[in-house]
Amino acid sequence: MTTTDQPAEQTAVATDLQDERLRRSSGLRGTVDAQVRRIKDGDLGVLPVVAGLVVIWGVLQALNPIFLSSANLVNLTLECASVGIIALGVVFMLLVGQIDLSVGSVSGLSSAIVAILFVDKGLPVVVAIVAAVLAGAVVGFAYSLMFNRFGVPSFVITLAGLLGFLGLQLYLLGAQGSINLPFDSGLVKFAQLWFVPPWLSYVLVVLAAGGLLVTGLAHSRKRAAAGLSHRGLTDLGVRSAVLLLLLGFVVFYLNQTRGVGWMFVLFVGLVLVMHYLLSRTKWGRSVYAVGGNVEAARRAGINVRLVYTSCFMLCTSFAALGGVLAAARLAAANQSSGGGDVNLNAIAAAVIGGTSLFGGRGTAFAALLGVLVIQSISSGLTLLSLDSSFRFMVTGAVLMLAVALDSAARRTRASSGRA
Amino acid sequence: MTPTAPASAPADTSVLSLRSISKTFGAVAALTDVDLDVAPGQVVAVVGDNGAGKSTLVKVLAGVHAPTSGTITFEQRTVTIDDPATAHDLGIATVFQDLALCENLNVIENLFLGREINALRLDDVAMEVRSWELLRQLSAKIPTVRIPVASLSGGQRQTVAIARSLIGDPRVIILDEPTAALGVAQTAEVLNLVERLRERGLGVIMISHNMEDVRAVADKVAVLRLGRNNGVFDVQDVSSEEIIAAITGATDNAVSQRASRRQGATTTHEGAPS
Ligand SMILES: Nc1ncnc2c1ncn2[C@@H]1O[C@H](COP(=O)(O)OP(=O)(O)OP(=O)(O)O)[C@@H](O)[C@H]1O
Ligand SMILES: [Mg+2]
Numbered sequence: 001m002t003t004t005d006q007p008a009e010q011t012a013v014a015t016d017l018q019d020e021r022l023r024r025s026s027g028l029r030g031t032v033d034a035q036v037r038r039i040k041d042g043d044l045g046v047l048p049v050v051a052g053l054v055v056i057w058g059v060l061q062a063l064n065p066i067f068l069s070s071a072n073l074v075n076l077t078l079e080c081a082s083v084g085i086i087a088l089g090v091v092f093m094l095l096v097g098q099i100d101l102s103v104g105s106v107s108g109l110s111s112a113i114v115a116i117l118f119v120d121k122g123l124p125v126v127v128a129i130v131a132a133v134l135a136g137a138v139v140g141f142a143y144s145l146m147f148n149r150f151g152v153p154s155f156v157i158t159l160a161g162l163l164g165f166l167g168l169q170l171y172l173l174g175a176q177g178s179i180n181l182p183f184d185s186g187l188v189k190f191a192q193l194w195f196v197p198p199w200l201s202y203v204l205v206v207l208a209a210g211g212l213l214v215t216g217l218a219h220s221r222k223r224a225a226a227g228l229s230h231r232g233l234t235d236l237g238v239r240s241a242v243l244l245l246l247l248g249f250v251v252f253y254l255n256q257t258r259g260v261g262w263m264f265v266l267f268v269g270l271v272l273v274m275h276y277l278l279s280r281t282k283w284g285r286s287v288y289a290v291g292g293n294v295e296a297a298r299r300a301g302i303n304v305r306l307v308y309t310s311c312f313m314l315c316t317s318f319a320a321l322g323g324v325l326a327a328a329r330l331a332a333a334n335q336s337s338g339g340g341d342v343n344l345n346a347i348a349a350a351v352i353g354g355t356s357l358f359g360g361r362g363t364a365f366a367a368l369l370g371v372l373v374i375q376s377i378s379s380g381l382t383l384l385s386l387d388s389s390f391r392f393m394v395t396g397a398v399l400m401l402a403v404a405l406d407s408a409a410r411r412t413r414a415s416s417g418r419a
Numbered sequence: 420m421t422p423t424a425p426a427s428a429p430a431d432t433s434v435l436s437l438r439s440i441s442k443t444f445g446a447v448a449a450l451t452d453v454d455l456d457v458a459p460g461q462v463v464a465v466v467g468d469n470g471a472g473k474s475t476l477v478k479v480l481a482g483v484h485a486p487t488s489g490t491i492t493f494e495q496r497t498v499t500i501d502d503p504a505t506a507h508d509l510g511i512a513t514v515f516q517d518l519a520l521c522e523n524l525n526v527i528e529n530l531f532l533g534r535e536i537n538a539l540r541l542d543d544v545a546m547e548v549r550s551w552e553l554l555r556q557l558s559a560k561i562p563t564v565r566i567p568v569a570s571l572s573g574g575q576r577q578t579v580a581i582a583r584s585l586i587g588d589p590r591v592i593i594l595d596e597p598t599a600a601l602g603v604a605q606t607a608e609v610l611n612l613v614e615r616l617r618e619r620g621l622g623v624i625m626i627s628h629n630m631e632d633v634r635a636v637a638d639k640v641a642v643l644r645l646g647r648n649n650g651v652f653d654v655q656d657v658s659s660e661e662i663i664a665a666i667t668g669a670t671d672n673a674v675s676q677r678a679s680r681r682q683g684a685t686t687t688h689e690g691a692p693s
Binding site for chain 2: 019129227281282286289291292297299
């Protein structure tokens with residue numbers, strides 16, 4: 001084992017730690033110190049949203065003891081999935097410094113498409129789903145053509161899309177106005193009834209923690225072999241153990257009632273895949289580069305248009321998938337599918353989760369954390385039998401807070417050199 | 420002073436030749452019929468006043484701006500460089516005057532932007548090791564490569580931009596005022612680097628306002644004035660005054676007047692009765 005807890009004690013100082021101005025810290029203590037320093041410097045990461053979530057949960061639990069009950073939390077996870085997946089798409093738009101205001105309409109359109117193809121036309125459900133998501137991708141492609149060719153701001157393009165696709169949804173649903181999905185169809189069952197068997201849920205938790213440990217160790221060894229500083233075994237072990245306990249507890253608690261829904265697993269899985277794409281691939285780098293400085297990205301030889309196109313298409317495809325799941329959850333597609341607060345909730349979730357509106361900053365996890373905040377508020381206030389008026393006001397206030405924090409953190413970063 | 424008349428056909432010794440390159444921005448003719456040749460293992464300094472068109476020339480070669488007319492010959496082939504990726508693929512690496520770095524990305528990410536190792540599973544260890552090699556080679560005073568470029572000083576950023584041009588296997592390196600923000604030691608390192616690049620047989624185009632730097636490393640000096648060629652000189656047979664005369668377009672210019680004034684002042688002072 002080449003890893004040690006005290007890289008500073010090694011005979012030679014690691015290549016990346018040789019500058020004397022660098023504050024050296026090592027081991028577990030060092031990791032914690034470094035985190036604290038980052039937060040002080042305005043590199044907040046996911047901390048504000050996690051803290052916010054804790055506060056919101058505390059307050060709502062105090063107001064209504066049912067809120068943190070297993071049954072309610074299971075419900076919460078299921079409610080999260082469709083808006084969360086839409087928010088995941090919005091994250092990509094925000095990362096390249098653009099916005100999509102039409103995600104609600106596109107998701108509603110996709111609800112309508114899946115219901116019409118599946119119920120009215122009697123096509124296999126998979127075909128209906130694929131067609132709906134493809135329709136979403138086509139919408140994104142059309143947006144990107146407008147954006148890349150004519151330089152129309154994304155704000156305007158998608159505002160037009162918001163109206164246009166709402167119209168198309170109403171037109172397609174036509175006279176009926178509403179189509180019910182059969183309760184015995186796989187799609188509805190997936191969204192309402194299918195849960196991960198408890199044993200499998202624990203296996204998944206162990207796999208996740210084990211995976212983190214193994215990849216962490218491999219990476220640490222590789223860094224050590226290259227003469228770079230690396231995390232010690234304890235450090236990595238503690239990290240994995242914390243994850244194991246945390247996820248294990250969540251899963252255990254949810255398993256007290258219905259358990260972990262497959263739809264939620266799908267959402268989390270998509271978040272993880274997107275996280276990988278953003279952080280570990282060349283394409284992900286180019287997304288951040290375009291969001292940070294388009295001209296620099298272009299001069300570095302990045303095909304900027306392709307990056308925009310991919311983000312527009314991902315966003316609308318995720319919106320469409322979210323629409324399919326929303327229809328499945330409701331077992332119906334109607335004129336208000338994707339309407340109301342879906343649009344704003346999805347965008348708010350991405351921002352509350354920590355994606356900067358200024359571009360180039362944020363992670364896929366923003367969608368997960370942000371949507372948890374939004375849905376918690378919504379679920380908590382529903383439990384208190386407060387109507388949507390309160391929900392809108394509270395969500396609005398939280399969004400305002402998140403944006404203010406983003407702007408404030410941006411300023412702190414500028415002054416402490418982490419912009 | 421022997422301005423070598425530019426040959427009308429590309430010299431077959433050159434790795435990069437420009438013939439009658441023009442670039443207009445609306446009504447402004449930034450470049451008019453500019454010729455330039457760079458041979459392998461040769462350092463060509465391009466000098467000229469502010470707004471003479473130097474950076475525009477650089478951007479034409481880097482694929483940022485398409486020339487309005489003219490031909491570019493790279494390794495005896497006529498090429499069109501219509502985007503930055505083409506320039507990279509040909510082997511033309513550029514350090515821009517405005518550096519063109521992404522502030523939100525860290526040093527490693529900036530160095531390898533667009534040329535990451537292992538596209539589908541980034542090899543960040545290999546990239547970090549290579550980053551340190553390059554930065555040490557330039558005596559960069561950068562404490563850590565894992566901080567966003569936004570938090571670096573102007574000179575540190577310039578070093579990062581220069582280091583970036585060395586990634587890949589360029590045939591020609593273009594440096595647009597590479598030493599403008601650098602400290603004494605770093606300037607010396609960059610000049611050393613330019614000499615090493617020349618020894619390795621690369622063609623180097625260096626833009627600079629600093630006559631000392633130009634005379635220290637350049638083989639040839641090409642002067643641009645108001646977007647036109649105003650002479651190409653061999654560094655050995657030309658004095659700084661002659662270059663300055665070509666830059667300003669007159670032997671009687673602000674620089675020479677100032678010099679003679681100071682000369683005069685000193686003389687009077689010395690000649691003053693004690
Ligand atoms: N993108 C642009 N659009 C319009 N005009 C431009 C553009 N870029 C440069 N120009 C014009 O072209 C001329 C040459 O500019 P350039 O930047 O090449 O000068 P330079 O020689 O690099 O000057 P400096 O020494 O100040 O860097 C200037 O008159 C400038 O106004
Ligand atoms: Mg310039």
